[in-house]
Amino acid sequence: MKITDVKAVYLSRDKKGTGAWQEYYWQIVVRVDTDAGVTGYGYGGGGEPGRLIVNGHLRDALIGRSIGSVEDIRRVWDHLYFMSLPYGRGGIAIMALSGIDLALWDLLGKAEGRPVYDLIGGLKKEKIRAYATGGNLSRVRDLGYTAVKRSHQWRSEADYESAVIQAARCREMFGRDALLMFDCYMSWDAAVALRMREILDEYAPYWFEDLVTPDHLTELAELRPRLAPVLLAGGEHDFSHHAFAAIARAGALDLWQPDITWCGGITAGLRIVDLARSHGVPVCPHRGGEIWGLHLIAATDCMDLAETHPDRWSGGKDEVLLDEPVVSEGRIAPTGRPGFGVTPRPEYT
Numbered sequence: 001m002k003i004t005d006v007k008a009v010y011l012s013r014d015k016k017g018t019g020a021w022q023e024y025y026w027q028i029v030v031r032v033d034t035d036a037g038v039t040g041y042g043y044g045g046g047g048e049p050g051r052l053i054v055n056g057h058l059r060d061a062l063i064g065r066s067i068g069s070v071e072d073i074r075r076v077w078d079h080l081y082f083m084s085l086p087y088g089r090g091g092i093a094i095m096a097l098s099g100i101d102l103a104l105w106d107l108l109g110k111a112e113g114r115p116v117y118d119l120i121g122g123l124k125k126e127k128i129r130a131y132a133t134g135g136n137l138s139r140v141r142d143l144g145y146t147a148v149k150r151s152h153q154w155r156s157e158a159d160y161e162s163a164v165i166q167a168a169r170c171r172e173m174f175g176r177d178a179l180l181m182f183d184c185y186m187s188w189d190a191a192v193a194l195r196m197r198e199i200l201d202e203y204a205p206y207w208f209e210d211l212v213t214p215d216h217l218t219e220l221a222e223l224r225p226r227l228a229p230v231l232l233a234g235g236e237h238d239f240s241h242h243a244f245a246a247i248a249r250a251g252a253l254d255l256w257q258p259d260i261t262w263c264g265g266i267t268a269g270l271r272i273v274d275l276a277r278s279h280g281v282p283v284c285p286h287r288g289g290e291i292w293g294l295h296l297i298a299a300t301d302c303m304d305l306a307e308t309h310p311d312r313w314s315g316g317k318d319e320v321l322l323d324e325p326v327v328s329e330g331r332i333a334p335t336g337r338p339g340f341g342v343t344p345r346p347e348y349t
């Protein structure tokens with residue numbers, strides 16, 4: 001089937017004035033139409049600039065191209081990466097490319113009547129253990145979660161105590177067997193991390209995430225063994241297998257968290273998973289409970305663990321998709337519908 005049209009849509013968000021990048025460059029929906037009457041949808045990042053990269057540049061390279069196999073999608077990815085390389089290789093260009101890539105996988109799945117997980121190796125995990133990022137803890141417990149991640153930004157000495165309070169509360173509510181993680185969103189440093197490692201020891205945190213910015217690979221590599229057994233996790237702000245190859249060379253992280261809607265889609269995700277396997281590093285995609293990452297987790301040797309934001313299902317911050325799977329008894333699974341099995345709301349198409 002030949003591509004007849006490509007269109008990215010961005011619905012701008014309410015700006016709260018915090019200056020946070022998410023208020024400016026959040027997710028785009030990419031639609032790819034074909035002469036076979038099949039339409040694929042993908043989810044990328046980059047807001048208005050991401051939309052312009054798709055509609056104003058990459059679209060022209062897609063019209064008229066044939067998509068009939070996984071190999072065709074890989075070829076398109078490499079071509080678009082090369083085309084956008086002078087201004088891309090990371091950031092908004094690859095966030096935009098992610099949306100195209102995911103739309104192509106959705107397209108191929110729909111054309112063949114197969115879910116994406118089937119195109120990339122078949123279902124290896126029926127129901128994936130979900131972890132909750134944020135959310136009201138009582139509600140999270142009621143949804144059956146056995147793994148929780150709390151956001152912890154370090155600003156002053158008082159935040160050592162606030163971390164201990166959070167950890168104690170989680171252990172009290174979820175017990176010793178639950179997984180407990182901290183997302184530091186690049187606000188800690190080596191000294192803070194080492195002190196946290198000590199004072200949180202009795203609460204056995206599983207990982208510390210995004211400790212410092214992704215530019216500090218050498219520092220992370222030095223810190224990593226000193227934090228054991230707490231794992232050093234990160235990668236949501238890294239793009240494509242090329243960035244993860246640099247992380248691997250530096251030995252910077254214990255656990256990789258590529259975001260499938262930002263790092264280059266399923267095509268880059270599969271390359272990252274291959275690379276991780278060859279280095280013995282576990283992969284747990286950022287926002288892996290969203291449908292795009294969920295298919296990758298279900299079909300590959302990614303960890304049996306998917307990040308979810310329970311608040312999305314309660315009058316939601318980001319309800320772009322219809323028919324998205326939700327957590328039940330602490331687990332989540334992709335449906336067997338063709339492609340990714342979701343449809344964007346009409347205003348995004």
Ligand SMILES: [Mg+2]
Nearest residue numbers: 183209210236
């Ligand atoms: Mg994070």
